[in-house]
Amino acid sequence: MPTVSTREKIIEKADTLFYEGGFEATSFADIAAAVGISRGNFYHHFKAKDEILDAVIARRMDRTRMMLDTWQAEGAQPRDRILSFIHLLITNRTRIMAFGCPVGTLCSELAKLEHGAQHRAAQIMGLFRDWLTGQFRALGMDQQAEARAMHLLTWSQGVAVMSSAFRDETFIEREVAAITQWLDDIIDDQTRHEGRICS
Known part of the structure; x- marks a missing residue:
């Protein structure tokens, strides 16, 4: 198993602390303590908090790309691949609620x-938007593909916010079922539309 460098450990712990406690509230001391290194050793790797933030965003970009590539490779059909995104709400529900x-x-x-x-962090959301747009295009929804992708992103973000507010697991399950039904409905509509064109 490859050895994880101190720099990589700092980025990993900072990523977790920024998520769980917020970027602004997390100090150098918090990250150094989580990694188990001295402040001096810490400053050897990062001189400013913004440098760590840039590294965390880059890490999240890389991990998001890897996840999307996995969904692309493992999903037999566009619907299956879109469901992988939707089911993130179930897979990560404990952390999302917290x-x-x-x-x-x-x-x-x-x-x-x-x-x-902020604009670099938003690029992570852009990765999801662009990937979902590609999936809706693969379903034949060329003109509506990006709008569908943005609607799905907006819906999933709303579910995450409300889940965190109310800590209600059944709410997540209901919304995931509703999103899945919405997906199937628009796929059925697209299939009927293509059938009318061909007949």
């Missing part, structure tokens, strides 16, 4: 702070 969506919460916090890194 801390919200990791991407959404970071984007919101950086926007409130008017932080220069």
Whole structure:
């Protein structure tokens, strides 16, 4: 098993602390303590908190790309691949109920702070948007593909926010079922539309 460098450990712990406690509330000391290193050793790797934030965003971008690539490879049909995204709400429900969506919460916090890194954090959301747009295009919904992708992203973010507010697991399950039904309905509509064109 490859050895994890101190720098990688710092980025990993900072990622967790930024998610669970917020970027602004997390100090150098908090991260150093979580990694188990001295402040001096910490400053050897990162001189400023914004440098850590940039590394955390890059890590999340890489992990998101890997996840999307996995869904693309494993999903036999566009519907299956879209369901992989929808089911994130179920898979990560415990952490979502406790801390919200990791991407959404970071984007919101950086926007409130008017932080220069906000647009880079938003690029993670853009990865999901573009990938989902591709899936809806593969379903034949060319003109509506991006709108469908944005609707699904908006719905999932709303579920994450309300789940964090009310800590209601059954709410997540109901919404995931409703989103899945919405997906199947628009696929059925698309199939009927294509049938009318061909007949």
